[in-house]
Amino acid sequence: MRGRIFSVEEFGIFDGDGIRTTVFLKGCPLRCSWCHSPEGQRCETEYLRSPNGCLNCGKCLDAGETAIGRRVLCEASIAACPRNLVRVCGEDVTSEELAARVLKNADILRAVGGGVTFSGGEPTMQYDFLMEMLEILEGKVHRAVETTGYIDEDRFARLLGKTDLVLYDLKLMDGTLHKKYTGVDNAVILANYRRMAKSPLRFITRVPLIPGVTDTEENLDAICAFLGENAVSYVELLPYNRLAGSKYKLCGRQYRPDFDETRTVNIDLEKFERHHIKAVRL
Numbered sequence: 001m002r003g004r005i006f007s008v009e010e011f012g013i014f015d016g017d018g019i020r021t022t023v024f025l026k027g028c029p030l031r032c033s034w035c036h037s038p039e040g041q042r043c044e045t046e047y048l049r050s051p052n053g054c055l056n057c058g059k060c061l062d063a064g065e066t067a068i069g070r071r072v073l074c075e076a077s078i079a080a081c082p083r084n085l086v087r088v089c090g091e092d093v094t095s096e097e098l099a100a101r102v103l104k105n106a107d108i109l110r111a112v113g114g115g116v117t118f119s120g121g122e123p124t125m126q127y128d129f130l131m132e133m134l135e136i137l138e139g140k141v142h143r144a145v146e147t148t149g150y151i152d153e154d155r156f157a158r159l160l161g162k163t164d165l166v167l168y169d170l171k172l173m174d175g176t177l178h179k180k181y182t183g184v185d186n187a188v189i190l191a192n193y194r195r196m197a198k199s200p201l202r203f204i205t206r207v208p209l210i211p212g213v214t215d216t217e218e219n220l221d222a223i224c225a226f227l228g229e230n231a232v233s234y235v236e237l238l239p240y241n242r243l244a245g246s247k248y249k250l251c252g253r254q255y256r257p258d259f260d261e262t263r264t265v266n267i268d269l270e271k272f273e274r275h276h277i278k279a280v281r282l
């Protein structure tokens with residue numbers, strides 16, 4: 001089976017237990033206002049152009065016109081750029097190729113209690129490929145999946161039986177606000193979370209702290225209550241990435257967050273303690 005990835009990062013320490021190799025799969029059904037991986041949103045292969053050092057000579061677009069009849073970036077643009085500023089984002093790999101790549105460090109990862117994490121984008125967008133990867137790696141290395149939880153419930157139930165750890169993002173508890181800031185409803189996300197919390201599988205809840213969006217009293221109160229209902233006593237709080245905008249230029253897009261990103265995130269960690277939840281800021 002073939003899948004499409006946009007990065008493999010080795011020796012990471014924030015994507016699960018120990019030291020991890022993280023595989024980023026292309027494609028995501030959400031469009032979070034604060035997304036710092038816009039190059040992972042679309043399923044298709046894309047061509048990225050760095051604006052730093054660009055001569056504005058147009059050779060990359062000329063190459064597109066010659067090769068495919070449109071003034072857009074394409075494979076030919078990579079060689080055409082005299083500054084080497086164009087690159088492809090999206091690599092098609094077979095499950096065997098990818099397994100060989102991530103397993104080359106398996107001994108080290110095992111020795112430090114680490115493993116492999118599938119992230120994205122939303123890795124379940126390539127569900128069959130992800131499931132095959134998890135099967136191939138079973139018993140060879142610890143497997144984690146980082147997910148938004150926005151996935152069909154039956155598919156999610158099957159996924160729970162195929163991985164060793166889930167890193168599960170909770171963003172906004174209010175459905176209307178969730179739709180406004182991510183583009184999708186949160187009903188299936190909450191339903192999948194409840195199912196996961198009842199299962200024996202280990203999981204880690206993660207909340208991105210977005211100024212004025214997810215860090216509000218109302219949202220954090222609702223998250224604490226939801227975690228309590230599901231007997232969850234540990235949560236990781238992810239910082240807002242203030243460099244989020246830089247990658248949009250690479251994709252030829254503009255970063256237009258619909259919140260005040262200059263606002264300081266200032267949350268009351270004691271709120272979590274009062275709910276008997278240990279909150280760790282990463």
Ligand code: SF4
Nearest residue numbers: 054055057058060081
């Ligand atoms: S070919 Fe390279 S330097 Fe010229 S416009 Fe394109 S990206 Fe810029």
